Amino acid sequence: MSYLVLARKWRPQTFSDLTGQEHVSQTLQNAIDSGRIAHAFLFTGARGVGKTSSARILAKALTCEQGMSPEPCNVCPACTEITAGTAVDVLEIDGASNTGVDDIRELRENVKYLPSRLRYKIFIIDEVHMLSTNAFNALLKTLEEPPPHVKFIFATTEPHKVPITILSRCQRFDFRRIPLGKVVGRLRHIVDQEGIAISDASLTMVARKGDGSMRDSLSVLDQVLAFCGDQVRDEEVVSLLGVVDRRLLLDATAAVFGRDTRTVLDIVARVDEFGYNMRQFCGELIDHLRNLLILKAVGDGTDLLDLSEAELATLRQQAESVPLDDLQRHLTVLLRADGELGHTSFPRLVLEMALVKMATLAPAVPVDQLLERLNRIEEEGGGVADARVQWRPTPPAPAGSRAPERTAATPPPRTAERQAAPSAPAPRREEAKPASEPRRTGDSWADFVALVKGRKPRLGSMLEQGSPLVVTAERLEIGFPEGAFALASLRDSDSQAALKELARQFFSAEPVLVMRPLAPGAAEAPPNLLEKKRVEKEQQQTVLKQAATSHPAVADALDVFGGTLAEVEPLEGKEPR
Numbered sequence: 001m002s003y004l005v006l007a008r009k010w011r012p013q014t015f016s017d018l019t020g021q022e023h024v025s026q027t028l029q030n031a032i033d034s035g036r037i038a039h040a041f042l043f044t045g046a047r048g049v050g051k052t053s054s055a056r057i058l059a060k061a062l063t064c065e066q067g068m069s070p071e072p073c074n075v076c077p078a079c080t081e082i083t084a085g086t087a088v089d090v091l092e093i094d095g096a097s098n099t100g101v102d103d104i105r106e107l108r109e110n111v112k113y114l115p116s117r118l119r120y121k122i123f124i125i126d127e128v129h130m131l132s133t134n135a136f137n138a139l140l141k142t143l144e145e146p147p148p149h150v151k152f153i154f155a156t157t158e159p160h161k162v163p164i165t166i167l168s169r170c171q172r173f174d175f176r177r178i179p180l181g182k183v184v185g186r187l188r189h190i191v192d193q194e195g196i197a198i199s200d201a202s203l204t205m206v207a208r209k210g211d212g213s214m215r216d217s218l219s220v221l222d223q224v225l226a227f228c229g230d231q232v233r234d235e236e237v238v239s240l241l242g243v244v245d246r247r248l249l250l251d252a253t254a255a256v257f258g259r260d261t262r263t264v265l266d267i268v269a270r271v272d273e274f275g276y277n278m279r280q281f282c283g284e285l286i287d288h289l290r291n292l293l294i295l296k297a298v299g300d301g302t303d304l305l306d307l308s309e310a311e312l313a314t315l316r317q318q319a320e321s322v323p324l325d326d327l328q329r330h331l332t333v334l335l336r337a338d339g340e341l342g343h344t345s346f347p348r349l350v351l352e353m354a355l356v357k358m359a360t361l362a363p364a365v366p367v368d369q370l371l372e373r374l375n376r377i378e379e380e381g382g383g384v385a386d387a388r389v390q391w392r393p394t395p396p397a398p399a400g401s402r403a404p405e406r407t408a409a410t411p412p413p414r415t416a417e418r419q420a421a422p423s424a425p426a427p428r429r430e431e432a433k434p435a436s437e438p439r440r441t442g443d444s445w446a447d448f449v450a451l452v453k454g455r456k457p458r459l460g461s462m463l464e465q466g467s468p469l470v471v472t473a474e475r476l477e478i479g480f481p482e483g484a485f486a487l488a489s490l491r492d493s494d495s496q497a498a499l500k501e502l503a504r505q506f507f508s509a510e511p512v513l514v515m516r517p518l519a520p521g522a523a524e525a526p527p528n529l530l531e532k533k534r535v536e537k538e539q540q541q542t543v544l545k546q547a548a549t550s551h552p553a554v555a556d557a558l559d560v561f562g563g564t565l566a567e568v569e570p571l572e573g574k575e576p577r
């Protein structure tokens, strides 16, 4: 006797055998129970999910000699004939090969006659969307006034190609892709009956290859059994189906989560050794991380995960060890690698780089923690975003009427200051800290210029362009490039008078003021304040950038967005403590 393929041998014969379409069988059984049976049914859904099998079960349930019942008996002549495909009153028509109007005319002739043996005459038209327009029109006439002894069951993978006039006269049932776990369960039932030794892991690989179709899964299983016999080893299934070994995926993610770069690289070497396509592996890894992400985000009581029970258990364990934020960042890295793998000549290198990057990602600080930290710093009234960024400015503090408040040695918390304000009258504050007195830095030239800038901004900014040649209480000698506008301006009498008065206040003496041109190429002249500030700002940027890039949050942001650090700006009025 020839070998009967599993899909035929194990074709479901009752509604309870039908895997993954409980919503359909429940409704059909209720209809049979209540006697409210439509005259035309449309079964839609992907291939191999049980449409034709359901049509036959329905035909049996409607014509069973034991009486119309929610489950056929499968032993009476009517049931056995339908199972064998020999029942004269059940006509199976393949829409794909009987597309013409003549075929439908013949059908219409046939419809007129009463069933010869069964309760109903049943027409099962598979791939009904393949019928021609004329054939549909001919069929429509019958559907509009069907004789009571006739039932139609249409099946199609493409319901959108069926005319609306036909659709509206049918009771429609949408068959679903069968969840992986259910396929595995059914396969397990079958292999146990067949006396085949095969692991759940292998059955899962088979079912995944079947991609939600029971018929395809059974065909794959046939193929595996033809190759392996009754004793199936996982390695054989892996190599036969060309699937990525799940263990390799688990190992790779475990190594990434454990920050084990050595193992990560070993795994890539193994992937290469087994001859897997790097992009396929990357894709499987993305899928694996997606499953972890969903498990982490919504828990496993969800139909978003198409996994077997055994896989779920392993994933649940792995998901425990890794935060959601990290999973998202890992996925970002992998998705980028996947894009690159599409057009690189170095797929192994791209995968290695991506995995090493993932294994060395700094742990993410949750956003709410960062916000809390920022709030705390704000409440305390100062500090750059994190205590790790420590930089104390050395140039003179900006002079100005508001300067004294801002540069007070230990600024009180803002809130306290606000509360204290009404009870501290403004004049007394003026007395305590004269508005014109900027903070002294110890560099008397810089301090003097700051004072001038505070009182006479125009003069101050011109002084900034001068090189301080001599700065003492007796003599202020400032050099300017020859022909500089500042030199001429500062030499006029009004400017001189104003400067003299400010110098008197600053030095508590009356220094001689000398503004003179510098000889061209006079190398000995000290840099003017503007240059000094520029140099200091550059140094400040360097230090700030170093501090910023070593901050985990910044490093992560650069990682995720693939950017570079352009500028670091100290928060205005918030000196580091």
Ligand SMILES: [Zn+2]
Residues within 6 Å of the ligand: 063, 064, 065, 066, 072, 073, 074, 075, 076, 077, 078, 079, 080
């Ligand atoms: Zn029966």
